[in-house]
Amino acid sequence: MFSSPLSIAEYISGLVITSILTSIIGVIVMVVLATGVFHLQIFSMGPSLGALLLVLFAFGITLGIFSSGIVLRLGPASEWLLWPIPALLSPFAAVFYPLAVLPRWMQWVCYALPPSYVFEGMRALLAGKSFPATLLLQGSLVAVVELLLAAYFYARVYRHAVRSGLLARYSAESVACLEIEAINNNLPSLDRSR
Secondary structure (H helix, E strand, O other), X not given: OOOOOOOHHHHHHHHHHHHHHHHHHHHHHHHHHHHXXXXXXXXXXXXXXXXXXXXXXXXXXXXXXXXXXXXXXHOHHHHHHHOOHHHHHHHHHOOOOOHHHOOHHHHHHHOOOHHHHHHHHHHHHHOOOOOOHHHHHHHHHHHHHHHHHHHHHHHHHHHHHHHHOHHHHHHXXXXXXXXXXXXXXXOOOOOOOO
16 A cells, blocks of 8 residues: 555545444444334434534544554554553543543543543433533544644654655565464465575
């Protein structure tokens, strides 16, 4: 992919579009199952739920771009570092408890995460309060800023990887790993010159 004339913006756009499509399919399946099995009336919150979910989508895209940059910078072996990030962020995203009951230091971290605004807004809607426009606006602004920072981070990492030859090194490492695996499993070697 990176040896093609594909620009960074085109590559990231492709990643974003495919992640949105797969997420939409996942959300549709979950809504159908939750409605059918648990009789959850998810649409009772109205169109405001869709606006709040867009903020969550933006944050998910941000995490994806940031994670791709980390893998590009540190190599494929760093992927195991990235899987626990959503679980580590969930206490700070106000998923389990309202912001008001969290310690003050945790609240400051929550203000930097768009999901905290979304879940506080959902709590307000479920409590029968009016549409949380302020929370939606704040969460949207934080999500856009973090998305731009993630894109900037990825662009910097990509330029560094191209200039320093990291892409070639990771490709060479993966070929070497396949060679070692072939030798260990008594499979034919990938090296056709032998």
